[in-house]
Amino acid sequence: MTSYENSTNTESKCIISTPGQRLCLAEDKYIGGVGTYTRQGYIMSCLAGIVKITAQPDKRILVEVRSGKEQTVVPSAGDIVTARITQVNPRWARCAILCVKEMVLAEPFRGQLRKEDVRATEKDRVEMYKCFRPNDIILARVLSLGDAHSYVLSTAENELGVVIAYSEEGTPMVPVGWQEMQCPKTYVKEMRKVAKVSPEIISNENNKEAAN
């Protein structure tokens, strides 16, 4: 790291950059990460935040800018998102995307889950009503940006699908297999495309629920 412009508080360990500020030369040694862009051979900051420098395993140096606030996020292809089902019909389910990765969105984005993207195997035998009900909370992966209406989502992975669902009676159900969930009060079983959730994700989800 050679040049900092106007970086007055070098003594206080962290360096704060502002948009348009030159961070360093865009050489082989440095990689521009989140919050940066490259222009005229320099890595520049595009956020107001703290400059974070981390050495990569391959000995290159990753330069990032992290703003104190939550990052500006919108869903992008490949992201895992948390969504609430809003509408189900035989061909697709509509949902409202609530979180992208770990970050809670201030406002939901619309998503669509097509029948053929519900699971990876036996795609033809999927019945939407036996997979999702309105108000279910699902984990899904963003396949593409889709069209003007919505993002295209997929649950065709073991770890993806319904994580929180309420029985008809209104209690949160417990998964009893990858296609069924059961109400702990009435013992009624309902069909769902259940996500195989590893323990740490569950705790995460609970936190999120609490936050909401």
Added chain:
Amino acid sequence: MPVDSRRLQGPESAFSYTLLEKKDANAEESILSADLQKMLIDSNHVRKDKRKPTDARPLFLRTGIISQAKGSAYIEQGNTKLVCGVYGPREVQKKSDFRLNGQLFCEFKFAPFSCQKRRSHQQDNEELVLSGLLREALEAAVCLHHFPKAQVEVNIMVIENDGSPLAAALTCASLALASASIPMYDLVIGAAVRQLPKLLLLDPTKDEEWQPKLNHDENNSNLTVGFMPSMQQICAYVHEGVSNPEELEQMLKIVTEYCLKVQPVVQLCLKETVEKMLASEGENNDAE
């Protein structure tokens, strides 16, 4: 013009009493520029508010003025005061507005009491045009591809207008966007300059701003520029009045020089914002 029935409308024939003020109205309409210059500046080249021609008014910036918004900023440039709030990125609702790139939505509004003449609650023509100028300027600075299919809203409310509102709005909006951590290629600094036949006045007040008047014998104009200091690019440029290209070049130079002086001020304000945020985060962590 649709009338909002929920608001109290004044009678149509009402007009500002200031028009009745006894002034040399007739004289002012057709004064020569030499006289005009004398009105605005005394023999020692000092302006009415004790500034030199190339001095700007004191600048005051603050972020986080609106707690609900993603980012916000307040600017005070002399008596020109305005607030900017940034929301989003949120989903674009109308299908017809769909674009793969991110979009900006800007609203520029004068408070009804912000000018000498009362402003209407509805956006008037001038405000619409100012909104458009603001959007076009900020679009050049914001990394729109970071939020495809979504839009960021930028709202400007002018609380008090004492000249150069667009220039102040540009600086304020870029500060608000940066404090909302919306990725930007560069900050935008706004600045205005008034051209008198033989003199340039930086950062004009309302009285110093160019007004369309009759029979000026020489060139007279007003220029507002939005400048991205690190990229050395102009993202807004509005000129009204009569000038030669050479004069415009001179005006542009003065304005960009001023913008370069403002840049560190805005940067400092942003740094303080980030520091404050870090401090409060630290406290939260300690509490836990």
Added chain:
Amino acid sequence: MVDIRLASEVPLFDIVADSTEPKHLVTPGSLITKETGFMRGHGTYMQDDCLYASVAGVVERVNQLISVRPLKSRYHGEIGDVVIGRITEVSQKRWKLDTNARLDSVLLLQSVNLPGGELRRRSAEDELSMRQYLKEGDLVSAEVQNIFNDGALSLHTRSMKYGKLSQGCLVKVSPSLIRRQKTHFHNLPCGASIIMGNNGFVWICPTLHEDVAGGFVQNLETVPHADRQAISRLRNCVTALAQCKMMLYDTSIMHAYDASINAGFEIKDLLLPDKITEIALMVRKQFEMEKE
């Protein structure tokens, strides 16, 4: 630099067009025939056993089928036509294209040759990466494969000569001005290629080489100045002929091109109304001479 002329100085373009009146012109509602035994074609309707026209145009008869060809219409596709279309939408398993037809035309994912040869299996990934092959705004040359019940055209590009178009210049003319020919792809001697889409979209580009066409790659290198000149001149010749309602095909375009060079016109001169009529007249004269 600037050419302003008064409306009274501008010649009428239609003085050039063939002045022989077409034989059987009808307007909507005019009686075509009272005789029975004819089949009702496009642009006609039957009432009280009489056949009436429903559009303004020329009556055409093929055996027992009577139809009216409208004077001005959008592209009315036929199977096997060569068309040029612009992608307007990427949706599931298909692209939608603007081909100047009444409805958006469709290019199915299965009707294109994806890189990797004929035998390549189409996977779900292909469906998601459709935008990588063709995205909104891209131009393709294609052939009409099928016409759906609602009249929308289904296209295919399963031949090396069809596919994504690279650098060049698109001119839109009325489809009726394009003469049907054996081939609609021409490498012209002036150093440029032209694709005359039956739908009235004419594509002018640097000379196409057989081996490169048909892919999804766009060549973004700078086109040499000489090629550019040829393309610009051709473009202006095509618009000039189209403005004078002259039929467009390789010979007429080359005649116009040669005439404009022989007359010593600069390329931009061909935008001027008087030069346009002059060129059109010269082309007509050329044809008349060839006839004799």
Added chain:
Amino acid sequence: MSIAPQLLRGPSLMAEILLSEAEKAFIHHGDDLRCDGRTRLDYRPIILETGLVSNASGSSRLRLANSDVLVGVKVELASPLSEKPLEGRLEFFVDCSANATPEFEGRGGEDLANEICRFLQMSYMSGDTINLSELSVLAGQQCWVLYVDILILECGGNLYDTVSLAVKSALYTTQIPSIKVATMDGDQPELELSEDPYDTKRLNTQNVPCLVTLMKIGNHYLVDPTPEEECCSSSGVVVAVSGSKKITAVRKIGSGSLHPESLVSMLKTASEVGAVVNKILMKKLLEEETAGKTQKVGFMR
């Protein structure tokens, strides 16, 4: 991350059209030879006719390639604005009718119309362009208001320039009736219209500005952009240039940005081009006037 900001933006100026990357590249690489053979500073041919609308005090129709604009000026008496008792005024109204392009349907063209309108107003405001005190009839009480209605018949790019040329032509032909102020009994002044319908005066339009749009494409800029060229460009300037080569208003358009140096050079070029356009337009208007009553071509073609 390293994409230049300019390449990421579409146009925001007017009716959007789609172009492929290759077509854009083709336009970008044009080396002072544009797709239609023009050099960077060439206009497309312009066709002009004035005096087509008999009920208007002045009118003109101007066609620049596919952009077609009809302007009618109506002269009316009104009381002057309280801020400016000694002046008449010009009121512009642009109508982007749905006939021009389907995208203007409903409120679609409103923003564009507003922008053009406001910019015209801006460029006509300074005292250098038109002498508004000529329009005063009776100080503080009566003045002429020129309603300039601009109808966009067809939209084929470069609307600013087309509209401004048409407006200037219409104002050139505008006839303002002679009016006399007869004082009755010393207190109530009365207006008396001249009985001779040919007793009219005309405005001095020598200095009325023409708008010159310069769009930046790559490292160069060009005048009179086609819709395709507008689509390739992210920024440009509209410059109002008066007959005396002075600049009376400037606005940056588009969502891109410009380097100060190129901006200055654009302003200089615009003022040169504007002066030439102004001169040729005035020459043609004079020519049409002196030719006297020729057959009007009108809309039948």
